[in-house]
Amino acid sequence: MTRKDDMNDSIKPMIEIRDVIKKFGTFTALHGITADIREGEFFSLLGPSGCGKTTLLRAIAGFEPPTSGTVAIAGKDMAGIPANRRPTNMVFQSYAIFPHLNVEENVGYGLKTRKMPKAEIAREVAEVLSLVDMKNYGKRKAHELSGGQRQRVALARALVMRPKVILLDEPLSALDKKLRDQMQMELRSLQRSIGITFILVTHDQEEALIMSDRIAVMFDGQIEQLDTPEGLYRHPVNKRVASFIGVMNFLPARVTALSDTHLTLGIAALGEAQVPRDRLGKDVNPDKIDTIGVRPEMLTVLFDQDERSQNKVKGEVVDTEYYGDMTYYEVRLPGHDKPLTISMRNTAGRSVVAPGSTVSVGWGIESIVVFGE
Amino acid sequence: MKWISVKWLTVYAVVYMIFLYAPVILLPLFAFNTSTIIAFPLSGFTTEWFVGLWYTDTLHTALGNSMIVGVTTALVSTLLGAFAARASARFAFPGKTGIVGLIMLPLVLPEIIVAVALLVMLNQLGMPLSLWTVVGGHVLICTPFSIAILSSAYRGLDRELEEASFDLGESRWGTFRRVTLPLVLPGVISSLLITFTISLDEFIIAFFLTGTDVTLPVYIWSQLRFPAKLPSVMALGTILLAVSVLLLILAEALRRRSAARQGVDTTLAGV
């Protein structure tokens, strides 16, 4: 399998994280993290609460020196270099807008530490405030700003420093859904236009998929998979990653026959399937295969006897969820208790099948992800 | 039913206020009265007693002593309070609740017990009594107030604010000067004012622990033995009362302003 990012591998990484271990007393928060983050990349750290995302971000920022291992930024080892001398700036989860200063003073705060002349600071601040669409709010105090505006000020305060890397710790989690969607797009396009490396911490897989060039999925202080959004969605390396990113139906499966090019799987409810060997992930050992996964949109409810599908099975609709453009069906197949989730686009002339109906479910070999532990 | 209870509550409140403040109002009343006998009816208006204070040298010495004790106490207890408040707001350590509780204990101990205990201890140690032993006693009872005030100031100070400053390239000292201090300053000033006021008004510890140098309340007490001096004691008490009330109002106003600045609860319950 070729990945589209292979061609970039020759570029020198902006951040090199090597075997970073972080212990708090007897508790190990990071178990040997190794990753490269490229220049100009929008990189996300994604994982459930408590998996160590913030700890890793703070190790890069210089707030939590690693117990062992190294972090290098722009080719320079950061060991012993405190946060105030690193080429990184942070957007805090609470935004940390200085409450006693107005917006302009907040944004100019870092430039003042650089002993920049007042006029120059004013010019830079005005420029970055118009970049984040806040130029009319310069004299306001933090408590006179909305959540979205605070977020912009926090971002402007980091951007104005022209750091090599901007670190964002769940910057959108305090915003309501609508504003969050809007800020996701803004943040993404801003990052594209200025080209600074962004590292975003989030526990929202949708947010990570939408915004990132690459995502590191973390569990329990380890990176489980580091890939592009598409790579993660299509080829999750294990069940944990697969169920964390999007929705995945799991079915028990085992190998019934092996040839040089193919293996034959016996899948619960779906039946036999021939899978080319090169479709297996490199970590998957054919002897250990016990499960397959299939995404809701890779299954189809066949409305019409003529609809073509490689394979079909009959099942009973137990529940439907109507979303306007989409309908989610819960369909129970004989031989498997847990109903499968199937998403269907509500195209013209297609009505929603009522619960209790018997339907045919179509599926294809190419949509199947094979797991073994 | 409801009307009656509201009415009785009002009566209760009014009676309560009268008992609480009537004696306090008598103080300025007799301070401006011409007679040396403290009794109604009032005989006439005079400022003679206040003018007399101006020429009483022993009073000036006592005032000087009180200032030394008050200012030193305010500075020391606020400094100790700042350290304790910061430690308790920022760090977790074993036995924290117990230790903080012990430090706050003098707040509820009867002062006479603190005073006697300190006196016994100083005697055992063979330390001579002086203004400095009074300062020691006052610091002991003032520090809890300082901690309470500064804890609320520090609690409102989000740790990420200091980190943000450091992250933006500022040094630790610069961060303290540009972020920490401006945000806790109203709390610090409020602590200085309150601890100074407590020390200025405190009698029992000052009485037990001072040697030959008397503070203002001890001076007032010594004057009470001479009936002729009563009106001037009343005058002095009036001034002391006015100054104390003024300082406390100022302190509370500052504390509220700092809380409002950090956008937190402004009632005393927040302490």
Ligand SMILES: Nc1ncnc2c1ncn2[C@@H]1O[C@H](COP(=O)(O)OP(=O)(O)OP(=O)(O)O)[C@@H](O)[C@H]1O
């Ligand atoms: N200063 C600390 N002392 C002790 N344990 C800590 C400290 N900081 C973090 N931890 C622990 O390390 C683990 C990882 O914490 P971290 O804050 O990195 O998680 P996270 O992935 O950012 O989670 P969330 O999504 O909830 O923010 C947690 O179990 C946390 O309790």
Ligand SMILES: [Mg+2]
């Ligand atoms: Mg976190």
